[in-house]
Amino acid sequence: MDAPFPSPLPGIALGPQEVGVASLAPPPPGSAPPPPGAPCCAPGSSAFPPLPPPPATASAPGAPPRALKGLRDVHIPAALLDDFLRAASAATARNVEFCGILAGRLIGGGEESNSSSSSSNSHSRTFSICTLIIPKQEGTSDTVAALAEEEIFEAQDRRGLFPLGWVHTHPSQSCFLSSVDVHTQSGYQTMLDEAVAVVCAPRDVGRRCGIFRLSTPGGLGLVQRCEKRGFHPHSATATGQPLYELCGHVYLNPRVGHEVLDLR
Numbered sequence: 335m336d337a338p339f340p341s342p343l344p345g346i347a348l349g350p351q352e353v354g355v356a357s358l359a360p361p362p363p364g365s366a367p368p369p370p371g372a373p374c375c376a377p378g379s380s381a382f383p384p385l386p387p388p389p390a391t392a393s394a395p396g397a398p399p400r401a402l403k404g405l406r407d408v409h410i411p412a413a414l415l416d417d418f419l420r421a422a423s424a425a426t427a428r429n430v431e432f433c434g435i436l437a438g439r440l441i442g443g444g445e446e447s448n449s450s451s452s453s454s455n456s457h458s459r460t461f462s463i464c465t466l467i468i469p470k471q472e473g474t475s476d477t478v479a480a481l482a483e484e485e486i487f488e489a490q491d492r493r494g495l496f497p498l499g500w501v502h503t504h505p506s507q508s509c510f511l512s513s514v515d516v517h518t519q520s521g522y523q524t525m526l527d528e529a530v531a532v533v534c535a536p537r538d539v540g541r542r543c544g545i546f547r548l549s550t551p552g553g554l555g556l557v558q559r560c561e562k563r564g565f566h567p568h569s570a571t572a573t574g575q576p577l578y579e580l581c582g583h584v585y586l587n588p589r590v591g592h593e594v595l596d597l598r
């Protein structure tokens with residue numbers, strides 16, 4: 335409230351350090367799969383550096399969590415997040431959270447960028463987010479809820495899309511998932527392991543935008559079993575994993591278009 339809301343366009347500054355890392359298991363020695371850092375975007379533009387190995391806290395040796403091995407890539411059009419911040423700017427100026435649904439489809443490898451496709455067989459299917467749905471909604475300074483969910487489902491059905499995640503602002507807080515947010519994400523991630531939670535925090539100078547998921551199996555299982563609502567503390571996960579983590583399977587793609595569907 336004490337500083338003017340910065341222009342959303344230069345403000346987003348998503349970069350490898352915000353987007354990368356943490357959810358992919360380190361390749362087992364000896365039988366290494368294709369490197370997870372293989373670029374999927376335009377060469378030289380947003381090719382992310384190789385993923386550093388995650389902290390070695392969880393899981394028994396030799397038994398990496400099953401879900402971490404099989405996550406398919408998710409592409410987000412870079413300009414979609416600019417459009418989201420533009421749509422959110424009025425609410426952000428009032429210190430009210432704002433949300434959107436990230437809808438998309440599963441596409442074949444190389445469909446969107448056949449000129450630079452690499453290692454075609456290993457990642458033949460990719461989730462591509464193509465539509466930002468802005469629902470009717472109700473927000474406060476630290477919560478936001480989509481209303482009229484049937485309109486969201488109908489809009490997705492008409493286009494043959496399904497929900498790949500959600501995006502919301504923290505107008506005055508830092509970039510993280512609150513205890514309410516992790517329950518929202520649990521709903522998306524229970525339906526689809528690759529689903530993402532994007533948080534845009536214009537006032538967080540350290541990380542203005544983060545793309546998160548609940549850790550699997552530890553974080554997701556804990557939240558699925560939690561019956562509390564509202565803001566509440568969560569205990570440590572049974573696996574020793576953090577409750578949630580930055581996504582390592584998400585790429586900002588500057589070369590694909592998108593649609594904004596405003597249902598308000």
Ligand SMILES: [Zn+2]
Pocket residue numbers: 476502503504510511512515533
């Ligand atoms: Zn939040």
Ligand SMILES: [Zn+2]
Pocket residue numbers: 513517557560561562563566568
């Ligand atoms: Zn809970």
